[in-house]
C-alpha cells in the first residue's frame with residue numbers, strides 16, 4: 001500500500017501542485033490528504049469531472065504546468081467530450097495527469113452500477129487514445145510509473161491516466177471538518193420523508209441515500225416498489241423523477257437528491273422549474289459533502305440552494321434543518337399541488353453497518369414499473 005503522504009510528495013517532486021476533480025471512494029484517502037494539505041485555491045472539488053478537466057486546462061494555459069485531475073471511473077463519461085474536443089492531440093493538446101479510481105475492476109467484487117464501467121475502463125482510455133498505467137501498490141514501483149507517466153505527458157502534451165485499484169492507498173482520515181448547525185442525519189431525514197408521503201413515488205440519488213432508503217423499507221417490512229434507487233448516474237435522479245412526474249401527473253413524485261449530485265448537473269433545476277409540473281417535490285439532503293465517498297466538501301453549505309431554486313422558477317421553496325419542520329412541510333404539501341423544492345440541512349456521516357440494496361437494479365425497475373402502472 002502507498003502512504004498518501006509519499007504519493008503527494010512524489011507529485012510535488014514532479015512539480016504537480018494543482019488538483020481538480022470529483023472524489024471517489026477508492027481515492028478517498030489520497031483525496032482527503034489533498035483536501036487537508038493543498039492550499040484551497042490549488043484543490044478545486046469540481047461540480048463534475050468534465051468541469052475538472054476544463055479547470056485543469058485553464059491552469060495549464062496560465063502556468064504551463066501539469067495539473068492533476070482525480071475522479072472515479074464513473075466520471076469518465078462526464079469527460080469524454082472535453083477529452084475528445086479540448087485536451088486531445090488533434091484539438092488543443094493539453095497535458096495533465098489523471099488519477100482514476102477503478103471501481104468494478106474485473107475479478108473484484110463490486111456493486112452492479114460499477115460492473116460494466118469497470119470492465120471497459122481500460123478500453124475506454126484506449127479508444128480515446130489516452131495513455132494509461134495501472135498504479136502499482138508498492139511505492140517504489142509507483143514512483144517509476146509516475147515518472148513514466150509524466151515523461152509521456154511531457155512528450156505528447158496530452159492527458160495520461162493512472163488507474164488506481166482498490167486498496168492502493170493507505171488509510172488517511174480527512175481532518176477538515178465543517179461545523180454543522182444541525183443534529184439531523186441524512187438517515188433520519190429519509191425516514192421522516194418515507195413516513196410522511198403515504199403512497200408517493202420516490203426517486204432517490206446515488207450513494208448512501210438510496211442505501212438508507214432501501215434499509216428503512218426493509219426494516220418496516222415495506223415494499224421497495226415505490227422507490228427507484230438511482231444507484232449510478234450521479235446527478236440525474238431529479239431528471240428521472242421529472243420524467244416520471246410528467247407522465248403521471250395524477251401521482252405525487254418525490255425526488256431525494258444530494259447536494260453533490262444536484263451541483264454536479266445543476267442545469268437540471270432550470271429544466272424542472274420550467275416543465276410546468278405540479279406534482280414533483282424535489283428534496284435535497286444537503287450535508288455540504290460528498291459523504292458517500294469520504295466526506296470531502298461540496299460548496300453545498302456556501303450557497304443558497306433555495307434561492308437558486310426560486311430564481312429558476314420553482315413555485316415553492318424552503319430550507320429546514322430539523323425533523324419537526326420537515327414533517328410539517330411534508331404534511332402541508334399533501335394538501336396542495338405544485339412544484340416544491342425542499343432543502344434539508346443534514347449532518348455528515350452514516351451508520352457503520354449500513355447495508356446495500358439486495359434487489360438487483362432490474363428487479364428494482366420491474367417492481368417500480370408495476371407500482372407506477374397499478
Ligand SMILES: Cc1ncc(C[n+]2csc(CCOP(=O)(O)OP(=O)(O)O)c2C)c(N)n1
Nearest residue numbers: 074075207234258259260261289290291292
Ligand atoms: C459521475 C460520478 N462521479 C463520481 C461518483 C462517485 N460518487 C458516488 S456518491 C458521491 C457523492 C455524492 O454526494 P451527495 O450527492 O452530496 O450525497 P452524499 O453522499 O453526501 O449523501 C460520489 C462523488 C459517481 N458515482 N458518479
